[in-house]
Amino acid sequence: MLADPARAGGRVVPLLTRRPAWQRRSDRLQHPAQVITIGFAAAVAVGTGLLSLPLATRSGQRAELVDALFTATSAVCVTGLVTVDTGSYWSGFGQAVILLLIQAGGLGIMTLATLFTVLLSRRLGLRARFLAQAETKSLTLTDVRGVVRRIVLFSLVSEAVVAVVLTTRFATAYDAPFGAALYDGVFHAVSAFNNAGFSTNADSLIGHVTDPWINLTVAAAVILGGLGFPVVFELTRYWRRPELWSVMTRITVTLTVTLLALGTIVFTLAEFSNPRTFGPLDGPEKLLAAFFASTMTRTAGFNSVDIGAMRPESLLASDVLMFIGGGSAGTAGGIKVTTFGLLAFVLWSEMRGETQVNVGHRRIPPSNQRQALAIALLSVGAVATATFLLLAVTPHRLDVVLFEVVSAFGTVGLSTGITGSLPPGANLLLVLLMFAGRIGPLTLASALALRDRNRRFELPEERTIVG
Template sequence: MATRAVDRRARPRMRPVRPARVVVYGFAAAILIGTGVLMLPLSSRTGAWTNPVDALFTATSAICVTGLTTLDTATHWSGFGQAAILVMIQLGGLGIMIFATLLGLILARRFTVRRRITAIAESSTLDRSDVRGAIRRVALTSLVIEAIVFALLLPRFALAYDHDVWLATWHALFHSVSAFNNAGFALYSDNLIGFAADPWICLPLCAAIILGGLGFPVLHELRRQFSWPRRWSMNTRLVLVVSAALLVVGTIYITAGEWSNPATLGAYSPGERVLIGFFHSVQTRTAGFNSVDIGLMAEHTRIGMDVLMFIGGGPGGTAGGIKVTTFAVLAFVLLAELRGERVVNIFRKQLAPEVMRQALTVALIAVAAVVTGTIALMVIADLGLDAALFESVSAFATVGLTTGITPGLGAPAKLVLVLLMFLGRLGPLTLGTAIALRERKELFEYPKERPAVG
């Protein structure tokens, strides 16, 4: 018995697997595999090998569901290459939703009994013991929404644009998957400029983008308790209210800013201008389709789009950015501070202090990443501030909108954007999780002092 006890103690203890590392390694491996596939002659229309940097850029953009491209998706890639991109988009979108859900389950198990009960009552989204069920629900939700959008797009492509059945089916499938996953890849050289005034194409895509950007926890809670808004969690209320407000503000801002610009909205009728303004307000939620040339927009319009892209969509979904909940938390903290309130209350509930710190940390690190990327592009690619900032925010927030400069960038600048896409897709999620998992109780406190602020 003693020998067995000694042997058991002598065994080396396995280091616990950190969820954030699993996510990072998994996405990095998928990007490398995707790069290898896209480099193959089979993936290009010409049958030639694709440049490794361009293949890496496209694979990263697809897996991170960004939409920035250095090569024309419609003309460079073969049917096999386009199918590979579609698979990467689907895996990237599902992967981030599943990982976000599972990380939420892990965080729930780190709570004390009292906090865990409160969290379950607040979220009402998942059975904490049913991991397989959670994954199944995420996949089923994604496929159902994509199927509905596909069914709406198919007859329009077939009847209004003279596509044969196969081409209409392929385009409807590709764009429905790209839209729900907030990827922004399109099978047309001008993206969706040819459909700018077509609500039968633009609105289904917008609906898919919005639903994908809300996040699975919100969709799941709405499905279960749609008729009881008072039971919705703080997360669901924040995502819905802030998302709706940003969509409205973005539509008004873009439409008003470009109303008389003949190169963008000015060439369309008033109703079509509103449609295009709404469409691009949705795209700034990290989707990346465009129905007018972004490079021809006014600089002040693009600056407003920078802000919308940086905020992004809801947590646990296919959208990027710092997330609307992070933005909302910081806004309520600011409001409480201006009012002189000691605590932050949202929807008649008190916000936990650690959430404020986490939101501030995520936001400041995101700002640092965007600023660093912008400076790097200005130095490496000799870009102006407007173009460099727009491209950096678009990459970090995994949006995919561009002023048109991406294909002409050199390899070093492309690698900067690759790094920004990777950090932007995984950074806020893994950083927030890592902060929460490392939270520990201090055994002592230092004396308090108040430095001058402002």
């Protein structure tokens, strides 16, 4: 304790006291990135515990810890990779747990926590607003509560509409009992909107490859959920006035449409005559299957054809699309189309010799450029390292292993069929990849860094040869 040298009434006036240890430890967890990381980790832990109960499996036996952990992580991180079949291995209770984990992971642990705070106390502290801002990618703090409410309402309404369409289709076209049709409709609606890719069918949606009602409805839910909430809300306000769109909305919409079209073309050409995928389909059905495959590689995880039977060029195209992912602040994964778009504009500006990076009539700050570069390089490093390790412990080919790694890191959930046969160590590596891919490489790194460190000096400048 420090004391003022001036005394009042014979008393020492304290100026500074040492705070208790528990307060100092609490200060270390003030960064939103850290709290979000811990929140997702806690959800994974709770999900693992629930799925480890005998009640969670159809056999009544406890699930293997690796299977429970893998499934819980895949659900919370809205990935869709599985080591055991969802419909036949997990009981109704287990599937309900998976569905709740998908919903929680899609909306965001911090978004749900903020909503409960608003409903229970009608108050929202500054720290809670910062946490909600970090999770929802809201650019201002003043509207966080409104954003959270709209996120939840929009998500639930979208899932309900998709569930109604799917339920009606399952009941009328496939003669499913209403209860079973409703259950499958709700499960696939929540899984699709949150870009999770979990299915109660052992073959995902292969049995519905020629059904446009199911394919297009699921694809629409995936695209809508993957655009990102800020983009969707902005489009609802200014959909007739593109000149008022923000940079994020312009990049997201433009690249989403472009990548969907390119993916459809590539898959159509690569798989057109493949007898194990598109070969038996007619012309319109080939286009439908190609569009569905292009949409699902944006981190959804459903498949209407056998991924393991695809040609190498299709797998490579899928790797690229899965790595890019979907929109920021949405339920999609990958490095995000905004990251990819910003890097493309940086490259274009550098090739033209411009000192500033401009998108439309806006200038992109250097901090945004560095963030995009950091995310891309960290992601490339994670994928390369994980691919090397999996190649060392499994007998599979490079293209198959790379596909599995990118699918996990991009929280996509597509698989060539090797997930269930991987050794426990490889599955644990995929768990880490799914977690890192959902939280985000930069967010995860920030969470571990404790605090930002600013240098109080600058070094002399010196240019070096590049290239």
